Amino acid sequence: MASTFPSRKYTLSDFDFVLPPELIAQHPTAERSSSRLLDGTLTTVVDRIFRDLPGLLNPGDLLVFNDTKVVKARIFGEKASGGKLELLIERVLPGHQVVAHMKVSKKPLLGGKMFMAGGVRHGGFDAELLGRWPDQNGPLFHLQLSDEPHALMEKHGVVPLPPYIERPAGTAEHADTAEDARRYQTVFARAPGAVAAPTAALHFDEGVLSALAGRGVQTASVTLHVGAGTFQPVKTENIAEHTMHSEWYEVPQDTQQAIAACKARGGKVLAVGTTTVRTLESWAQSGQASADTQIFITPGFEFKVVDHLITNFHLPKSTLMMLVSAFAGYEHIMALYRHAIANQYRFFSYGDAMLLTRTR
Numbered sequence: 018m019a020s021t022f023p024s025r026k027y028t029l030s031d032f033d034f035v036l037p038p039e040l041i042a043q044h045p046t047a048e049r050s051s052s053r054l055l056d057g058t059l060t061t062v063v064d065r066i067f068r069d070l071p072g073l074l075n076p077g078d079l080l081v082f083n084d085t086k087v088v089k090a091r092i093f094g095e096k097a098s099g100g101k102l103e104l105l106i107e108r109v110l111p112g113h114q115v116v117a118h119m120k121v122s123k124k125p126l127l128g129g130k131m132f133m134a135g136g137v138r139h140g141g142f143d144a145e146l147l148g149r150w151p152d153q154n155g156p157l158f159h160l161q162l163s164d165e166p167h168a169l170m171e172k173h174g175v176v177p178l179p180p181y182i183e184r185p186a187g188t189a190e191h192a193d194t195a196e197d198a199r200r201y202q203t204v205f206a207r208a209p210g211a212v213a214a215p216t217a218a219l220h221f222d223e224g225v226l227s228a229l230a231g232r233g234v235q236t237a238s239v240t241l242h243v244g245a246g247t248f249q250p251v252k253t254e255n256i257a258e259h260t261m262h263s264e265w266y267e268v269p270q271d272t273q274q275a276i277a278a279c280k281a282r283g284g285k286v287l288a289v290g291t292t293t294v295r296t297l298e299s300w301a302q303s304g305q306a307s308a309d310t311q312i313f314i315t316p317g318f319e320f321k322v323v324d325h326l327i328t329n330f331h332l333p334k335s336t337l338m339m340l341v342s343a344f345a346g347y348e349h350i351m352a353l354y355r356h357a358i359a360n361q362y363r364f365f366s367y368g369d370a371m372l373l374t375r376t377r
Contacts, residue, residue, distance in 0.1 A: 027316055027347070029254045032338040034354055041181055042367035045200040049222040053362055055371035057345065057353045058325070064360065067220045067370055068228075070327070076233030077284035078325075079275055083215040083292045084238040086206035088167065089174030094133035094141070096125050104133065104144070105177055107157060107212060107244050108265070109166045116150045116157045118245055131160075134173035142169050167209055176201055177212045179248060179366050181332075201366070210242035210265070216329045216366045217290035235284075237275040239296040241266040241310075251334055256315060261336065266296040267307040273300075276322060287325040291337050294344070297322040314340040316347055326373045330357055330364040345373040 046052045054070060056063040065073075074080075090106040102121035109115050125131065125146050134141030143163040150157040162169060176197050178184070184194065203218040204226075229236065246262025253259050276297075279286055288294045299310035301321035313336065326344055331337040342350045353371060362369045 025316075027256060027339075027342075029251055029256055029334050031347070032335070032342065033333045034351070034358070036333060036358065036364060040358065040361060040364045040368075042363035042365060042369075043182055044196065045219065045367045046363075049200075049204070049220050050225045052220050053369040054220075055353060055357055055362060055369065057349065057371050058374040062353065062356050068225055070225060070372070071228040071232045071234065073372065074229070074232065074234045074287065075284070077235070077279065077282050078287060079235045079237060079279040079284055080229065080287045080289055081272065081276070081293050081297065082203070082205060082218055082221075082236065082238050082289045083241050083243075083296065084203075084205055084207040085211040085215060085240050085242050085292075086209045087176065087202050087211045087214050087243075088209050089170045089176055090212045091175040091177040092133050092170065092173055093175075094131050094136070094144070096121070097130050097132070102131060104131075104160075105212060105245055106166065106170060106174075108242070109210070110159075113162045113165060114147070115160050115162060115166050117160055118156075119158045133169075137163055141173055177245070179213065181365055182367065205238070207238070208240045208242070210240075212245050213243040213247050214366065215241075215243060215290040215292045216368075217327045217370055219367075220327075220370050221289070235275060235279070237272040239266065239268050239272055239293055241292045241296045243292055247337075248332075251336060256339065259313065259336070261311040261313040263309045263311050264292075264295070265307075265309050266299060268296060268300045270306070273306065285324040286322055287327065288323040289327050291326075291328055291331075291340050294323050294326060294340065314343050316343045318343045320344065320375055324375055326375070327370055328373065329366065329368050329370055330354065330362060332365065341373065344375055346376040349376070 050068040052067045054065040054067045056065050092104045095101050105118040106115045107117055127146055129146045131144040133144055137143050145161040147159040147161055149155040150159045201214050242265050244262055244264050249262055251259045276286055295312050299312045
């Protein structure tokens with residue numbers, strides 16, 4: 018599903034910026050809601066703390082969260098030859114089958130066996146290569162596992178932290194840290210299936226949720242299982258040539274009704290995170306409440322549902338930089354990023370957040 022491009026033709030270089038590496042957050046703040054919030058809803062930028070959010074919203078507004086749950090999808094093993102390999106399970110299919118990324122020096126042959134976490138003989142599990150996905154030339158691998166995938170991931174897997182979060186050698190490779198297992202997950206995560214967290218929602222804690230309810234702000238949920246493709250770089254200078262990754266989403270009937278009621282009473286729909294934006298706008302465009310989406314939102318896109326957006330700060334030249342630029346205006350976003358860098362905001366998954374209003 019492609020976006021509509023504006024009269025100005027943006028290129029990949031337009032979404033680049035220089036980020037000092039020390040601004041890439043390696044750990045979360047001590048408390049979820051103590052992170053900073055860059056209020057970009059007005060002409061003048063305001064520096065806030067995330068727990069200020071309830072006071073910025075009005076009774077009758079609706080926050081929509083992504084309730085996906087990060088699974089321990091990163092698992093280590095070896096081929097029959099003894100060669101080491103790593104799987105990142107992207108999607109669970111019926112019949113104990115999965116679709117996964119594979120990191121290995123030499124790919125196994127069709128029908129090849131892999132022994133994960135020591136294999137069945139040593140308390141782990143076995144995997145058999147059935148082919149590529151979604152077709153014979155696809156970038157992912159279709160595997161048959163020896164037992165139920167979610168149970169295997171929970172027992173043998175590691176939290177799949179983003180590539181820009183560094184941990185000491187031996188820590189991120191074969192064990193969770195207690196901090197990551199707890200904090201790289203939202204407090205309302207419900208539906209297992211994501212390999213990356215919907216990071217804007219990581220700032221919410223029980224105190225903020227209680228304050229929102231006390232102010233009369235309503236909440237609803239959608240599900241989009243975030244895939245590893247969210248970190249896939251855009252490699253074409255002409256962004257219209259980029260092929261988006263596919264992710265599964267669902268907009269429940271009660272959430273559809275909550276959105277309709279919010280619009281009818283004149284409230285604003287606030288999406289928590291770009292994954293929620295992609296879900297709601299995919300539903301609005303296609304009319305499908307549950308489907309796979311490859312929606313690519315760039316400047317010129319016509320938003321139909323979302324009025325406000327809470328989002329973290331994104332990687333240079335990423336599709337998410339294009340999405341927020343489409344939402345709040347390219348010049349405004351670049352000015353906000355300059356302000357954030359100058360004022361040493363923390364970037365990416367464990368970083369700070371900003372609040373945006375859709376440009377008209």
